[in-house]
Amino acid sequence: MATLxxxxxxxxxxxxxxxxxxxxxxxxxxxxxxxWRVIANHPAQARLIWDQLQTVMAPGALDPLTKELIYxxxxxxxNCEYCVHSHTASAKQRGMTPEMYKELIEVIAMASQxxxxxxxxxxxxxxxxxxxxxxx
Amino acid sequence: MATLxxxxxxxxxxxxxxxxxxxxxxxxxxxxxxxWRVIANHPAQARLIWDQLQTVMAPGALDPLTKELIYxxxxxxxNCEYCVHSHTASAKQRGMTPEMYKELIEVIAMASQxxxxxxxxxxxxxxxxxxxxxxx
Amino acid sequence: MATLxxxxxxxxxxxxxxxxxxxxxxxxxxxxxxxWRVIANHPAQARLIWDQLQTVMAPGALDPLTKELIYxxxxxxxNCEYCVHSHTASAKQRGMTPEMYKELIEVIAMASQxxxxxxxxxxxxxxxxxxxxxxx
Amino acid sequence: MATLxxxxxxxxxxxxxxxxxxxxxxxxxxxxxxxWRVIANHPAQARLIWDQLQTVMAPGALDPLTKELIYxxxxxxxNCEYCVHSHTASAKQRGMTPEMYKELIEVIAMASQxxxxxxxxxxxxxxxxxxxxxxx
Amino acid sequence: MATLxxxxxxxxxxxxxxxxxxxxxxxxxxxxxxxWRVIANHPAQARLIWDQLQTVMAPGALDPLTKELIYxxxxxxxNCEYCVHSHTASAKQRGMTPEMYKELIEVIAMASQxxxxxxxxxxxxxxxxxxxxxxx
Amino acid sequence: MATLxxxxxxxxxxxxxxxxxxxxxxxxxxxxxxxWRVIANHPAQARLIWDQLQTVMAPGALDPLTKELIYxxxxxxxNCEYCVHSHTASAKQRGMTPEMYKELIEVIAMASQxxxxxxxxxxxxxxxxxxxxxxx
Numbered sequence: 001m002a003t004l005x006x007x008x009x010x011x012x013x014x015x016x017x018x019x020x021x022x023x024x025x026x027x028x029x030x031x032x033x034x035x036w037r038v039i040a041n042h043p044a045q046a047r048l049i050w051d052q053l054q055t056v057m058a059p060g061a062l063d064p065l066t067k068e069l070i071y072x073x074x075x076x077x078x079n080c081e082y083c084v085h086s087h088t089a090s091a092k093q094r095g096m097t098p099e100m101y102k103e104l105i106e107v108i109a110m111a112s113q114x115x116x117x118x119x120x121x122x123x124x125x126x127x128x129x130x131x132x133x134x135x136x
Numbered sequence: 137m138a139t140l141x142x143x144x145x146x147x148x149x150x151x152x153x154x155x156x157x158x159x160x161x162x163x164x165x166x167x168x169x170x171x172w173r174v175i176a177n178h179p180a181q182a183r184l185i186w187d188q189l190q191t192v193m194a195p196g197a198l199d200p201l202t203k204e205l206i207y208x209x210x211x212x213x214x215n216c217e218y219c220v221h222s223h224t225a226s227a228k229q230r231g232m233t234p235e236m237y238k239e240l241i242e243v244i245a246m247a248s249q250x251x252x253x254x255x256x257x258x259x260x261x262x263x264x265x266x267x268x269x270x271x272x
Numbered sequence: 273m274a275t276l277x278x279x280x281x282x283x284x285x286x287x288x289x290x291x292x293x294x295x296x297x298x299x300x301x302x303x304x305x306x307x308w309r310v311i312a313n314h315p316a317q318a319r320l321i322w323d324q325l326q327t328v329m330a331p332g333a334l335d336p337l338t339k340e341l342i343y344x345x346x347x348x349x350x351n352c353e354y355c356v357h358s359h360t361a362s363a364k365q366r367g368m369t370p371e372m373y374k375e376l377i378e379v380i381a382m383a384s385q386x387x388x389x390x391x392x393x394x395x396x397x398x399x400x401x402x403x404x405x406x407x408x
Numbered sequence: 409m410a411t412l413x414x415x416x417x418x419x420x421x422x423x424x425x426x427x428x429x430x431x432x433x434x435x436x437x438x439x440x441x442x443x444w445r446v447i448a449n450h451p452a453q454a455r456l457i458w459d460q461l462q463t464v465m466a467p468g469a470l471d472p473l474t475k476e477l478i479y480x481x482x483x484x485x486x487n488c489e490y491c492v493h494s495h496t497a498s499a500k501q502r503g504m505t506p507e508m509y510k511e512l513i514e515v516i517a518m519a520s521q522x523x524x525x526x527x528x529x530x531x532x533x534x535x536x537x538x539x540x541x542x543x544x
Numbered sequence: 545m546a547t548l549x550x551x552x553x554x555x556x557x558x559x560x561x562x563x564x565x566x567x568x569x570x571x572x573x574x575x576x577x578x579x580w581r582v583i584a585n586h587p588a589q590a591r592l593i594w595d596q597l598q599t600v601m602a603p604g605a606l607d608p609l610t611k612e613l614i615y616x617x618x619x620x621x622x623n624c625e626y627c628v629h630s631h632t633a634s635a636k637q638r639g640m641t642p643e644m645y646k647e648l649i650e651v652i653a654m655a656s657q658x659x660x661x662x663x664x665x666x667x668x669x670x671x672x673x674x675x676x677x678x679x680x
Numbered sequence: 681m682a683t684l685x686x687x688x689x690x691x692x693x694x695x696x697x698x699x700x701x702x703x704x705x706x707x708x709x710x711x712x713x714x715x716w717r718v719i720a721n722h723p724a725q726a727r728l729i730w731d732q733l734q735t736v737m738a739p740g741a742l743d744p745l746t747k748e749l750i751y752x753x754x755x756x757x758x759n760c761e762y763c764v765h766s767h768t769a770s771a772k773q774r775g776m777t778p779e780m781y782k783e784l785i786e787v788i789a790m791a792s793q794x795x796x797x798x799x800x801x802x803x804x805x806x807x808x809x810x811x812x813x814x815x816x
Contacts, residue, residue, distance in 0.1 A: 001258065001260045001805075001810045002257050002258050002259050002260060003256075003257050003258055003628070003629065003632045003645075004257055004645075006259075006260075031264065033262045033264075033265070034259050034260060034261070034262050035250070035253075035254060035259050038257050038259045039253065039257070041642075041646075042646045042649070042650075045646065045649070045650060048732070049249070049250065049253070049653075052246065052728070052732075053246060053250070056239075056242045056243060056246040057243070057246070060235070060239050061233060061235035061236040061238070061239050062205070062236055062239045062240065062243075066202055066205065067239070067243050069198075069202065069205075069206055070205055070206060070209045070240065070243045070244065070247070071243055071246070071247045072528070073206045073209045073210050073213070074209050074210070074212075074213045074243070074244055074247035074248060074251065074660075075247055075251055076210075076524060076527050076528035077209075077210045077213030077214050077524070078213050078247075078248065078251040078255075078623070079350070079351055079352070079527045079623055080250075080251035080254050080255055080623070081254075081261060081530060082254040082255075082259045082260075082261055083247065083250060083251050083254050084275070084527070084528065084530055085261045085262075085265040085266065085275065085530060086261075086262070086265055087247075088265075088275045089264075089265045097197060098313075099196070099197035100197040100198055101275075101276075102197070102313075102314045102317065103192075103196050103197050103198045103203070104198065104206065104528075105314070105317070105525065105528050105529065106192045106314075106317060107192060107193070107198075107203050107206045107207055107210070108206065108210055108524050108525075108528050109321075109521045109522075109524045109525050109528070110188065110189060110192045110193070110207070110521075111206070111207045111210035111211055111214075111219065111223075111524075112210060112214065112520045112521055112523065112524035113185070113517045113518075113520055113521035113524075114171070114185065114189070114216075114219060114517075115210065115211055115214040115216035115219050115520065116346075116484060116485070116516050116517045116519075116520035116521075117171075117175065117185070117513065117516075117517050118171060118216050118218040118219050119214075119216055119218075119484050119487045119492070120139075120480070120484035120492065120512075120513050120516050120517070121138050121139050121140055121174050121175070121513065122137065122138050122139055122489060122492055122493060123138050123142075123170050123171050123174050123218045124137045124138060124142075124170060124218075125170070125217060125218055125221045125222075125681075126169045126170050126221075126222070128167065128169075128225075129169070129221040129222055129224075129225045130221065130681050137397075137402045139492070139493065139496045139509075140509075177506075177510075178510045178513070178514075181510065181513070181514060184324070188320070188324075208664070210524075212660060212663050212664035213660070214487070215487055215663045215758070215759055215760070216487070217666060220663070220664065220666055220683070221666060221683065224683045234721075237683075237684075238721075238722045238725065240664075241661065241664050241665065241722070241725070242722075242725060244660050244661075244664050245657045245658075245660045245661045245664070246657075247660075248656045248657055248659065248660035249653045249654075249656055249657040249660075250653075251656065252620060252621070252652050252653045252655075252656035252657075252754075253649065253652075253653050255620050255623045255628070256616070256620035256628065256648075256649050256652050256653070257649065258625060258628055258629060261273075266273045273530065273532045274529050274530050274531050274532060275528075275529050275530055276529055278531075278532075303536065305534045305536075305537070306531050306532060306533070306534050307522070307525075307526060307531050310529050310531050311525065311529070321521070321522065321525070324518065325518060325522070328511075328514045328515060328518045329515070329518070332507070332511050333505060333507035333508040333510070333511050334477075334508055334511045334512065334515075338474055338477065339511070339515050341470075341474065341477075341478055342477055342478060342481045342512065342515045342516065342519070343515055343518070343519045344800070345478045345481045345482050345485075346481050346482070346484075346485045346515070346516055346519035346520060346523065347519055347523055348482075348796060348799050348800035349481075349482045349485030349486050349796070350485050350519075350520065350523040350527075351622070351623055351624070351799045352522075352523035352526050352527055353526075353533060353802060354526040354527075354531045354532075354533055355519065355522060355523050355526050356547070356799070356800065356802055357533045357534075357537040357538065357547065357802060358533075358534070358537055359519075360537075360547045361536075361537045369469060370585075371468070371469035372469040372470055373547075373548075374469070374585075374586045374589065375464075375468050375469050375470045375475070376470065376478065376800075377586070377589070377797065377800050377801065378464045378586075378589060379464060379465070379470075379475050379478045379479055379482070380478065380482055380796050380797075380800050381593075381793045381794075381796045381797045381800070382460065382461060382464045382465070382479070382793075383478070383479045383482035383483055383486075383491065383495075383796075384482060384486065384792045384793055384795065384796035385457070385789045385790075385792055385793040385796075386443070386457065386461070386488075386491060386789075387482065387483055387486040387488035387491050387792065388618075388756060388757070388788050388789045388791075388792035388793075389443075389447065389457070389785065389788075389789045390443060390488050390489075390490040390491050391486075391488055391490075391756050391759045391764070392411075392752070392756035392764065392784075392785050392788050392789070393410050393411050393412055393446050393447070393785065394409065394410050394411055394761060394764055394765060395410050395414075395442050395443050395446050395490045396409045396410060396414075396442060396490075397442070397489060397490055397493045397494075398441045398442050398493075398494070400439065400441075400497075401441070401493040401494055401496075401497045402493065409669075409674050411764070411765065411768045411781075412781075449778075449782075450782045450785070450786075453782065453785070453786060456596070457789075460592070460596075482796075486759070487759055488759070533545075538545050545802065545804045546801050546802050546803050546804060547800075547801050547802055548801055550803075550804075575808065577806045577808075577809070578803050578804060578805070578806050579794070579797075579798060579803050582801050582803050583797065583801070593793070593794065593797070596790065597790060597794070600783075600786045600787060600790040601787070601790070604779070604783050605777060605779035605780040605782070605783050606749075606780055606783045606784065606787075610746055610749065611783070611787050613742070613746065613749075613750055614749055614750060614753045614784065614787045614788065614791070615787055615790070615791045617750045617753045617754050617757075618753050618754070618756075618757045618787070618788055618791035618792060618795065619791055619795055620754075621753075621754045621757030621758050622757050622791075622792065622795040622799075624794075624795035624798050624799055625805060626798040626799075626803045626804075626805055627791065627794060627795050627798050629805045629806075629809040629810065630805075630806070630809055631791075632809075633808075633809045641741060643740070643741035644741040644742055646741075647736075647740050647741050647742045647747070648742065648750065650736045651736060651737070651742075651747050651750045651751055651754070652750065652754055654732065654733060654736045654737070654751070655750070655751045655754035655755055655758075655763065655767075656754060656758065657729070658715070658729065658733075658760075658763060659754065659755055659758040659760035659763050661715075661719065661729070662715060662760050662761075662762040662763050663758075663760055663762075664683075665682050665683050665684055665718050665719070666681065666682050666683055667682050667686075667714050667715050667718050667762045668681045668682060668686075668714060668762075669714070669761060669762055669765045669766075670713045670714050670765075670766070672711065672713075672769075673713070673765040673766055673768075673769045674765065
């Protein structure tokens with residue numbers, strides 16, 4: 001039901017097959033989800049996205065679970081059904097508890113509500129929030 | 137430039153004045169930002185939003201800084217200029233370092249990119265991501 | 273297929289069971305729709321949303337049908353499949369005729385079109401539309 | 409600051425000049441707002457949008473004020489700054505009272521909040537909401 | 545599953561039947577897709593949309609394939625599942641090759657990523673991008 | 681007014697300075713726009729985005745102008761003020777004529793209108809549009 005075939009293993013180009021094996025190894029599971037089997041139709045693009053994702057989601061100043069929570073929040077706001085499901089699953093795998101999930105949902109709902117209020121009333125930004133008055 | 141006046145202190149109803157004083161006390165600052173001075177035109181609604189915000193953003197399974205990061209992410213995805221500025225400022229006040237901010241931005245950009253890919257290709261959700269097959 | 277179970281009656285906490293009975297009584301029907309059975313996983317949040325909804329959607333300066341029309345319009349613009357369906361059904365129950373529905377759809381489509389035009393051409397707001405030139 | 413010039417009267421093509429005079433006559437004011445002066449760069453498109461707008465916003469099963477409230481709601485959800493301001497002004501001209509405006513804002517905020525909840529939890533639509541099970 | 549019936553041929557009003565026959569003739573196929581069978585519940589609106597679509601998508605300074613690519617891009621950004629599918633199919637019919645489709649997807653993803661970056665960091669527009677400093 | 685400083689040349693890290701010089705060389709102009717001066721606060725991210733942009737926007741099966749038109753369309757749909765302005769300017773530089781621009785705007789408006797109609801009526805996708813019935 002995607003706009004491109006969900007490629008099975010025997011349909012993959014050698015580059016795509018190599019990428020899917022890498023995904024299996026990193027995730028320690030044989031299952032490779034639809035997103036990668038669809039974007040595998042474009043192996044170079046799939047490689048770029050995977051590499052960027054590994055870099056962005058690696059532990060840093062923010063831990064991987066916090067990053068997944070942020071990912072779910074953006075996906076919900078953009079109403080990406082696929083990404084909401086896949087990253088909610090990822091967040092659970094990285095240790096999101098039911099209580100954390102409850103609070104994540106609450107913050108998403110709260111923010112969406114005040115976003116709507118600020119946009120509907122077109123509240124002008126306070127000068128004190130503007131970090132940089134400079135520029136050319 | 138809002139659709140309602142940005143009320144000055146002497147223009148507030150007694151309920152609104154009381155709320156703004158409460159905001160000052162909780163935040164330990166005399167400054168009350170535009171959002172509250174605009175929504176103060178509707179004192180009962182302002183009270184409801186403030187109380188809900190205090191509950192939702194309180195420490196719980198997620199700490200207040202993590203909640204602010206999620207708030208910024210939703211506000212950026214919804215492109216609420218006011219909320220992006222006000223909650224980026226709040227996140228800084230709650231300890232967001234420049235490195236954390238860099239990573240927050242990266243995750244928002246990454247998620248927006250893969251949201252667009254999944255939506256453009258209409259990737260169907262994998263069965264294994266579906267938490268609940270039940271229902272009536 | 274939600275990210276949380278669609279709770280059946282025997283799976284509800286006592287708080288959630290009480291809320292669902294209240295929903296049945298207010299709506300005068302035994303059927304409780306999925307939204308409440310999913311959010312019932314978080315009984316306190318479900319209670320808050322229900323109470324807020326009852327207050328917001330009550331007759332006031334705007335009648336309940338007009339409020340439902342506005343609800344459908346926001347839900348369509350945010351592309352919330354669930355909310356479009358549930359609030360279109362609610363609007364019909366509150367008396368939305370086929371002709372009203374036709375006009376509702378027309379206004380949503382018209383607004384979406386001119387929103388896109390104004391955003392694509394970045395038309396600056398006329399001074400005369402700005403209600404409040406004040407501020408601090 | 410638009411991507412196209414905000415045309416002054418002496419810069420208008422004859423078709424555009426005629427349209428702006430028609431707008432003045434219908435609205436009973438000399439002032440023509442930026443949207444029309446920008447889209448006037450494309451006179452045929454401007455004419456099409458104006459005619460469609462006159463038809464869609466005319467009194468029908470829904471009165472013009474209700475239509476303006478819906479227009480504001482869609483524009484807020486799409487975060488079209490221009491349209492929020494211009495249609496909030498139109499709604500006031502058509503009789504929107506401060507109390508009606510308060511309730512409009514409340515419904516927009518409420519809907520945005522439950523839209524976010526339904527999207528974040530991916531609540532599946534109840535069968536009973538589906539108006540038409542047919543199709544080919 | 546639409547909010548209105550997907551009308552079968554024998555359920556059409558005479559105006560709607562005439563429109564569907566016109567669609568068949570223009571497209572040189574007997575199949576008429578769901579969008580038209582749903583909006584056919586409102587024959588006058590269906591006629592308006594069809595006529596506007598024929599005008600807008602006709603060859604001009606941009607060729608019909610380029611117009612379809614733009615249509616898919618907007619539909620993906622708005623996450624309209626129906627329109628993504630129907631206009632991706634139209635683009636293929638008008639000659640979109642797999643390589644073109646790959647690049648279309650890449651640009652959509654790239655733009656969504658930088659849109660998110662610019663919105664998250666609220667980058668102010670450079671003066672040199674502003675086409676028109678005029679206005680009244 | 682960004683959430684990060686708009687860096688002047690003397691404030692750049694050596695990596696960022698090198699990137700900005702590369703941008704100047706590729707574009708054959710001394711002027712470097714705000715987006716790059718803001719994201720230059722995160723030199724590694726800036727480098728990644730720039731390199732990805734050069735790859736994605738290079739001539740391929742789609743020419744650079746067509747890619748810019750698609751970029752503007754996505755940016756308008758996402759209502760990214762910055763990107764609408766900067767990519768409309770880029771499109772003009774790559775040869776977009778006033779007539780092409782008019783048609784671009786028309787397609788964006790048309791698509792936004794039918795997106796809203798399909799979402800508001802929740803039209804189900806026709807089987808014949810579904811490219812791939814496979815999957816695991």
